[in-house]
Amino acid sequence: MSDSASIREDSVLDCDDCLSPAEAFAIVADETRLTILEALWESPDRPVPFSELRRRVGVDDSARFNYHLGKLRGQFVHKTDEGYDFRHAGEKVVRAVLAGTFNEDPVLPAFPAPGTCVSCDGPLEADYGDEKLTIACADCERVHAHEEFPPGGLQNRSTDALLSAFDQRVRHLHCLAADGVCPECGGTTSTELSRDTDPFELDVVVNHRCAQCAYEAVSPVGLVLLDESTVLGFLSSRGDDVCGTPFWRFSWVVGDDALTIVDDDPWRISVRIEHESDALVVELDETLACIDSRVEHLGEIA
Numbered sequence: 222m223s224d225s226a227s228i229r230e231d232s233v234l235d236c237d238d239c240l241s242p243a244e245a246f247a248i249v250a251d252e253t254r255l256t257i258l259e260a261l262w263e264s265p266d267r268p269v270p271f272s273e274l275r276r277r278v279g280v281d282d283s284a285r286f287n288y289h290l291g292k293l294r295g296q297f298v299h300k301t302d303e304g305y306d307f308r309h310a311g312e313k314v315v316r317a318v319l320a321g322t323f324n325e326d327p328v329l330p331a332f333p334a335p336g337t338c339v340s341c342d343g344p345l346e347a348d349y350g351d352e353k354l355t356i357a358c359a360d361c362e363r364v365h366a367h368e369e370f371p372p373g374g375l376q377n378r379s380t381d382a383l384l385s386a387f388d389q390r391v392r393h394l395h396c397l398a399a400d401g402v403c404p405e406c407g408g409t410t411s412t413e414l415s416r417d418t419d420p421f422e423l424d425v426v427v428n429h430r431c432a433q434c435a436y437e438a439v440s441p442v443g444l445v446l447l448d449e450s451t452v453l454g455f456l457s458s459r460g461d462d463v464c465g466t467p468f469w470r471f472s473w474v475v476g477d478d479a480l481t482i483v484d485d486d487p488w489r490i491s492v493r494i495e496h497e498s499d500a501l502v503v504e505l506d507e508t509l510a511c512i513d514s515r516v517e518h519l520g521e522i523a
Contacts, residue, residue, distance in 0.1 A: 249297065249314050253280065253289045258297065261307060262315045268304035327372050331359070332380045336469055338363055339476035340422075345469070347384060349375065354387050355420075356469050364420045365469040366391065368438070388467045395440050396448050398429035399509065408433030412509060414442070414488045423477055425490070427509065442490055443474030446503060451514045452494060455501040495519070 249255060260277040261269060269277070271290075280286040294300060297311035307315075329349035334356045336345045343360030349370070356366040368391045375383060394404045403410050408431045418426045418439075427445055429438045446452045447468060456463050473479035473494045483489040488507035493500055504513040 248292050251289065251292070253278070253286075254293055254297075255314075255318070257290060257293060258307075258311055258315050259318070261298065261305065261311070268301045268306040270304040274305055327375055329375070334384055334469075335467060336365070339365070339472045339478075347380070347387075354383075356384075363422055365475045367420050368394075384467065388469075391440075391444070392447060392468060395427075395429065395438060395444055398431075398436075398438050399427075399445055399448070403431035403434060403436050404438075405436040406431065406434040408436075410436070414485075414490070414507065414509075415439075421475075424480065424482060441475050442480060442505070442509070443471065443492060444468060445505075445509050446492060446494075447471075447474065449503070449511055451503060451511060452501065455494065455499075455516065456496065459496050459499070461496065 249258070256278050257274065260274060261267065264274070264277065271287075274290070275283065275286045278286065280289075290298070290305070293311065295308075297308055297314065298305050299308050327349065329347075331346045331348040334345040334347040337343065338345060338358035338361060340363045341358060341361045343358045345356055345365060346359045347354060347356045349355075352369055352372060353367060354370045355364060357364045366387075368387070370387055370390065374386055374390075378386065397404045398410045399412055401410050401412075402408075410429050410431045412427060412429050414425050415428045416425055417428075418424070421439070421441060423441055425442060427440050427442055429440075430436070447463060453463055469475050473492060479493045479495075481491040481493070483491050483504070488505075490505045490509075492503045492505070494503070498519050500517045500519055502515050502517060503511055506512050
């Protein structure tokens with residue numbers, strides 16, 4: 222039995238009345254039903270009375286409108302004494318449409334990104350395609366960041382604003398995943414270290430995976446430390462703006478030089494974060510928990 226099946230059997234959720242994925246997608250594939258969800262989303266106040274919702278959708282035939290609304294009830298919308306409102310699945314459908322997930326496939330040619338390459342000191346550039354934003358060296362092509370980003374996030378943003386949003390989104394998603402919560406479905410994520418590091422040129426990476434929806438995110442080990450209090454305290458006390466600096470500009474996040482594999486059975490990783498005359502050495506176990514840390518004064522090291 223798979224891990225995901227085991228988790229579902231032990232779950233508090235009773236799915237006897239749940240729809241299959243095919244049935245759920247068939248319901249919202251109808252144009253009128255999608256229009257109902259969009260009208261509900263655009264309504265300034267919710268719940269929305271039946272007559273007002275029908276007016277917003279623009280369906281004159283009350284029986285026809287009621288038929289399509291009935292198809293959405295239960296899984297995508299619910300009825301209250303005041304009218305109709307979203308269930309979580311209905312909101313997710315509209316958000317996916319607004320994000321461009323279903324109907325957009327934009328491509329952005331390469332444009333400059335702040336920072337320099339950790340390998341050759343060359344300039345960095347970003348490009349967007351296949352719903353992923355990648356930041357890599359223009360000279361040696363080393364990848365510094367590679368993560369999904371919804372197409373809708375490109376709307377009404379300059380390239381600088383896009384990179385800032387990408388930085389914050391990556392931090393947020395990986396922080397959630399590292400805390401055991403899937404950013405996509407809210408299911409349980411596992412976190413492990415792996416030597417399968419593509420597309421990064423690293424000795425080891427962090428792999429977050431959801432047992433329920435198979436969401437997967439791969440990142441350098443250092444990205445986990447951007448939320449570690451010991452690291453935040455060390456850098457902020459020395460004037461480094463950890464939150465305001467894009468994560469790919471920290472060489473100890475995206476490079477290999479600061480990382481030492483002490484052991485891999487079980488995993489034990491050491492990350493060295495240097496700042497002028499001081500260095501913070503953080504040791505992590507296989508769960509990426511900080512098990513030891515110390516500050517070294519570089520001038521005192523032989």
